[in-house]
Amino acid sequence: MANHIVSSYDTDLQNLRRSIAEMGGIAEKMMADASHALVRRDVGLAQSVIAADPRLDGLQREIEERAILLIARRQPMAIDLRETISAIRVSGDLERIGDLAKNVAKRVVAISDQVQLQKIVVGVEHMSELVQAQLKDVLDAYATQDTKAAFDVWERDGDIDSLYTSLFRELLTYMMEDPRNITFCTHLLFCAKNVERIGDHTTNIAETIHYLVTGETLAGDRPKNDRSSFATAESPAGA
Amino acid sequence: MANHIVSSYDTDLQNLRRSIAEMGGIAEKMMADASHALVRRDVGLAQSVIAADPRLDGLQREIEERAILLIARRQPMAIDLRETISAIRVSGDLERIGDLAKNVAKRVVAISDQVQLQKIVVGVEHMSELVQAQLKDVLDAYATQDTKAAFDVWERDGDIDSLYTSLFRELLTYMMEDPRNITFCTHLLFCAKNVERIGDHTTNIAETIHYLVTGETLAGDRPKNDRSSFATAESPAGA
Numbered sequence: 001m002a003n004h005i006v007s008s009y010d011t012d013l014q015n016l017r018r019s020i021a022e023m024g025g026i027a028e029k030m031m032a033d034a035s036h037a038l039v040r041r042d043v044g045l046a047q048s049v050i051a052a053d054p055r056l057d058g059l060q061r062e063i064e065e066r067a068i069l070l071i072a073r074r075q076p077m078a079i080d081l082r083e084t085i086s087a088i089r090v091s092g093d094l095e096r097i098g099d100l101a102k103n104v105a106k107r108v109v110a111i112s113d114q115v116q117l118q119k120i121v122v123g124v125e126h127m128s129e130l131v132q133a134q135l136k137d138v139l140d141a142y143a144t145q146d147t148k149a150a151f152d153v154w155e156r157d158g159d160i161d162s163l164y165t166s167l168f169r170e171l172l173t174y175m176m177e178d179p180r181n182i183t184f185c186t187h188l189l190f191c192a193k194n195v196e197r198i199g200d201h202t203t204n205i206a207e208t209i210h211y212l213v214t215g216e217t218l219a220g221d222r223p224k225n226d227r228s229s230f231a232t233a234e235s236p237a238g239a
Numbered sequence: 240m241a242n243h244i245v246s247s248y249d250t251d252l253q254n255l256r257r258s259i260a261e262m263g264g265i266a267e268k269m270m271a272d273a274s275h276a277l278v279r280r281d282v283g284l285a286q287s288v289i290a291a292d293p294r295l296d297g298l299q300r301e302i303e304e305r306a307i308l309l310i311a312r313r314q315p316m317a318i319d320l321r322e323t324i325s326a327i328r329v330s331g332d333l334e335r336i337g338d339l340a341k342n343v344a345k346r347v348v349a350i351s352d353q354v355q356l357q358k359i360v361v362g363v364e365h366m367s368e369l370v371q372a373q374l375k376d377v378l379d380a381y382a383t384q385d386t387k388a389a390f391d392v393w394e395r396d397g398d399i400d401s402l403y404t405s406l407f408r409e410l411l412t413y414m415m416e417d418p419r420n421i422t423f424c425t426h427l428l429f430c431a432k433n434v435e436r437i438g439d440h441t442t443n444i445a446e447t448i449h450y451l452v453t454g455e456t457l458a459g460d461r462p463k464n465d466r467s468s469f470a471t472a473e474s475p476a477g478a
Binding site: 193 | 307310311312314315316320324331342345346349411414415416418421422425426428429432468
């Protein structure tokens with residue numbers, strides 16, 4: 001796989017891989033916990049998500065520094081250079097995923113005393129579970145450099161965007177039905193948007209895996225079904 | 240300023256600087272146009288913002304590739320290495336600023352046929368003008384490597400976050416007052432959030448300038464006054 005002979009370079013690359021795996025584990029847990037905290041109205045769990053974020057930020061800075069020193073000192077070529085660049089990119093996406101999970105957790109704290117619509121929370125939870133599966137699959141694909149698995153993740157992002165757009169419309173409808181739902185639904189809208197953006201970051205990672213293995217950019221437009229920026233809800237009867 | 244002797248390296252760095260300046264100009268125009276399109280309900284102008292985004296994406300990829308080749312081929316040290324790394328970071332922030340301006344433009348298209356509350360649009364416009372001034376100042380500071388000016392931008396981000404939090408509350412209140420405002424206000428909430436995030440990216444650029452000039456990370460916590468994740472609106476009387 002590698003086309004170099006300096007064995008300490010192998011060690012450096014392995015260390016980068018290990019740090020990325022550690023970041024991936026933290027990001028997965030933050031996302032799962034934020035989602036559980038939302039469904040169970042668990043403020044304590046939400047606080048633990050917020051508390052986990054600095055570790056992820058620290059790892060990202062560390063990976064970036066180490067990767068750049070590696071490029072400057074060892075002038076890697078081909079696959080080694082791509083793996084080093086990929087580590088920088090993936091760590092950036094994982095750091096952003098942590099930020100987005102943290103933002104969901106903050107909103108759990110905000111809405112803990114609001115009227116909750118369990119039905120719509122379940123919609124966000126379902127979307128979150130899909131994205132969590134995407135994140136798991138793309139991290140596995142990164143560890144095994146499996147472009148086929150990465151491409152599957154990349155293709156499925158359109159499903160998440162469609163789900164987000166329909167949740168967006170549904171939330172607007174609930175808000176129109178009863179003004180007491182507005183604060184809760186607005187925070188939930190941002191939660192759903194954050195989950196959708198986590199999906200975008202898993203798609204970025206899938207594209208990075210393709211680049212890492214093939215040296216080429218994934219061809220064609222992204223499967224983009226998020227039409228929510230253009231979406232409006234039907235006004236409820238009488239409104 | 241530079242501590243190298245290879246003059247073609249100077250040319251490479253100058254080319255990077257030029258490309259960053261081009262990206263900065265496009266991002267500034269996209270943001271100003273998106274804001275004008277929102278206030279004037281100008282769908283044509285909004286479409287032109289959407290059309291400008293691919294150029295920004297292309298420039299970002301180009302800068303990243305050129306910068307990494309530079310690091311691998313020339314093994315720059317100290318300020319040269321930092322300038323090359325900074326070009327990668329700043330181009331990433333400018334690309335994200337373009338995405339966020341594009342998203343505002345998409346929402347202008349979505350809400351063009353909705354009841355509009357001019358008063359609240361003016362609030363978003365005011366916030367956008369502050370962020371545009373921040374973007375201009377930070378791009379000037381980058382061009383002149385002026386850490387003092389960069390620090391001023393960095394410090395002012397707290398004001399934008401405070402403004403966003405108060406707009407957030409105000410928008411929730413309008414939604415509660417009249418369900419016909421909900422679709423419009425929801426899109427405006429996301430517009431305001433996008434502008435606030437553009438502010439965060441100008442802060443990132445300010446931090447990069449500090450790193451570029453001093454080699455150190457800007458000490459201390461960011462001035463963070465965005466409390467909107469925790470915000471709720473008072474229910475209107477009778478709701």
